Amino acid sequence: MRRSKLAVATASGAALTLGASLIAGCAVSTKDTSDGDIIKVVAQAGGPGESLKAAAEEYTKQGLGNVSVDLFDYDGVRERTILGFNSGRDSYDVFDVAYEWMPEYIDAGYLRPMDEDIEQRADVIDLDDFVPAYVDWATVDGTQYVLPWFGAVYMLYYRTDLLEEAGVDVPTTWEEYVDAARTLQEATGVTGTTLIGKRDDPLMCEFWSIAWSFGADIWDGSQSTVDSPETLEALELWKNVLSYAPQDALSADWPAAAAAFSEGKTAMMINFSDTTDAILADGVEIADKVGFALLPAGPTGVSTPNLGGHGLGISSASDKAEEAMDFIAWATSAEQQEVGLDHGGSTNRISLLEDPVLQERFPYYAAALENYRQAVYFPVTADWVDWEAAIAPSLSEGMAGTTPTADAVSAAGTNLSKLIVKE
Numbered sequence: 496m497r498r499s500k501l502a503v504a505t506a507s508g509a510a511l512t513l514g515a516s517l518i519a520g521c522a523v524s525t526k527d528t529s530d531g532d533i534i535k536v537v538a539q540a541g542g543p544g545e546s547l548k549a550a551a552e553e554y555t556k557q558g559l560g561n562v563s564v565d566l567f568d569y570d571g572v573r574e575r576t577i578l579g580f581n582s583g584r585d586s587y588d589v590f591d592v593a594y595e596w597m598p599e600y601i602d603a604g605y606l607r608p609m610d611e612d613i614e615q616r617a618d619v620i621d622l623d624d625f626v627p628a629y630v631d632w633a634t635v636d637g638t639q640y641v642l643p644w645f646g647a648v649y650m651l652y653y654r655t656d657l658l659e660e661a662g663v664d665v666p667t668t669w670e671e672y673v674d675a676a677r678t679l680q681e682a683t684g685v686t687g688t689t690l691i692g693k694r695d696d697p698l699m700c701e702f703w704s705i706a707w708s709f710g711a712d713i714w715d716g717s718q719s720t721v722d723s724p725e726t727l728e729a730l731e732l733w734k735n736v737l738s739y740a741p742q743d744a745l746s747a748d749w750p751a752a753a754a755a756f757s758e759g760k761t762a763m764m765i766n767f768s769d770t771t772d773a774i775l776a777d778g779v780e781i782a783d784k785v786g787f788a789l790l791p792a793g794p795t796g797v798s799t800p801n802l803g804g805h806g807l808g809i810s811s812a813s814d815k816a817e818e819a820m821d822f823i824a825w826a827t828s829a830e831q832q833e834v835g836l837d838h839g840g841s842t843n844r845i846s847l848l849e850d851p852v853l854q855e856r857f858p859y860y861a862a863a864l865e866n867y868r869q870a871v872y873f874p875v876t877a878d879w880v881d882w883e884a885a886i887a888p889s890l891s892e893g894m895a896g897t898t899p900t901a902d903a904v905s906a907a908g909t910n911l912s913k914l915i916v917k918e
Contacts, residue, residue, distance in 0.1 A: 533563050534560055534562045534818055535565070535587045535588050536563065536588065536822075537564075537579075537589070538565070538566055539566065539567065540566040540567060542838070542840060543645035543835075545566075545838050546838040547644075547826060547840070550826045550831055550834070554822060573596055575587070576605070580603075580605050586813075588819040589807055589823060591805055592641050592807070592808045594803075594875075595880070597875070598635065598879075602877055604811055605808075605810060605811060607640075607810065609638075609641070609642065609808070609809070610638060616821070619828055620642065620828070621829065624844050624846050626646075628867065629802075629843050630643065635875060641808040642806055644805050644806050644843075645841045646769075646802065646803055646805065646843055647767035647803050648768050648803070648867050649766065649800035649801045650768050650787060650789070650800060651765055651787065652765070652766065653665060653762065653764075653788065654763070654784055654785065657679055658679070658786075662678075668792050669705060672688070672791045673732065673736055673739075675687070676688040676762070677738075677739055679739075679763065680762070686760055686762065687739030689744070689747065689752035689753075689756055689763070689764040690736055690744035691744070691747050692746065692747060693745070693747055693751075696887075698891060699873075700749075700767075700803070701765065702730070702890060704765065704801040705799075706729035707799035708729075708793025708795055708798060708799040709729040711723055711725035713911070714874055718912065720908075722904055722905050722907065722908025722909065727900060734896075741760065741761065745891065745895055749766055750770075752764055753770040757779050759780060759781050768863045768866070772857075775858070787859040787862035787863070799869060800869055802867075802870035807823045809823070832847060836853075848860045848863060882911060885907070886907045889910065
């Protein structure tokens with residue numbers, strides 16, 4: 496099963512773990528079993544989950560409705576959603592939907608279309624205030640199925656002191672990034688950059704954040720387009736970065752990279768934006784020496800950061816769909832997202848990311864918004880996990896040098912093509 500992209504950490508930055516594993520296998524509930532009219536929510540444990548739980552308690556306290564929230568790890572959310580829906584027992588009204596699950600849920604008929612619900616609550620929801628990529632991602636064949644809840648986007652992190660010491664400008668292209676990593680390593684003795692190469696999902700998120708900016712793509716809507724000169728060019732560049740990355744880079748995931756950066760072991764990093772709170776936490780020695788920027792651009796002249804995230808959807812089997820939608824609209828509003836920041840929540844609202852007061856409190860918000868505006872997400876397919884497994888191994892072999900990069904790209908394309916035909 497695919498793990499969550501979203502990373503969290505201890506204040507020291509030394510013990511980073513996947514957000515999906517924060518409360519692995521354990522449920523935390525606000526359930527009031529005495530009330531038959533309860534709106535039941537299943538969501539992922541971690542900061543955003545705790546924030547949603549707090550919002551449900553406030554919603555209930557204000558007499559707006561009676562809401563319970565059950566929190567599980569990443570895989571547990573999907574398992575409980577599917578089991579509850581199909582069995583009709585312990586089923587939920589509101590689902591936390593990782594966007595990669597959405598096609599499967601739609602095909603199986605789990606999700607209620609939201610377009611009419613959103614239109615009826617337009618003033619509260621203010622759809623135009625969400626980062627547009629999240630709304631686009633939530634819309635399949637012209638129908639929107641979830642409201643954005645929480646997420647993260649790839650962005651550039653760098654050590655302001657080390658760049659100054661080495662006389663290096665913040666890189667704006669990938670060629671500049673390679674040069675900067677080399678110069679920083681030679682001038683400061685600190686490893687130039689992290690590199691996230693663990694198969695399958697971590698490697699794919701990082702590589703395609705680069706490859707899309709070269710004009711590469713995964714498919715054209717009907718067939719694989721992985722095997723292309725643009726993909727090859729991107730892989731060859733990314734392989735050059737390996738020379739200035741930690742020795743374990745090809746087995747590193749997001750938390751491992753964030754730990755290396757927060758411990759002062761690397762001068763730059765590209766990673767999801769949700770690692771930032773841990774990096775800036777009290778006790779992290781480099782916290783006041785970190786800068787944030789838009790991901791470098793490729794030959795196309797654009798930056799293409801990978802997007803991750805979750806939305807909140809309504810079960811098509813719920814007999815409290817209207818009430819459930821009222822809660823989702825309220826909980827994802829700009830006002831409640833801001834309140835949720837005190838409980839470990841995050842925001843995907845443009846108005847909050849642009850807010851000068853919040854930018855002072857969260858100094859990465861301005862850079863995160865830049866990256867959100869350029870963000871790209873993976874193809875919407877119910878078989879994405881299998882697609883990743885078809886593509887990533889060959890790319891990893893190309894990175895490691897066990898397979899020539901041209902052969903690696905060709906094999907990745909062939910493997911995906913075979914899978915698509917089989918599907």
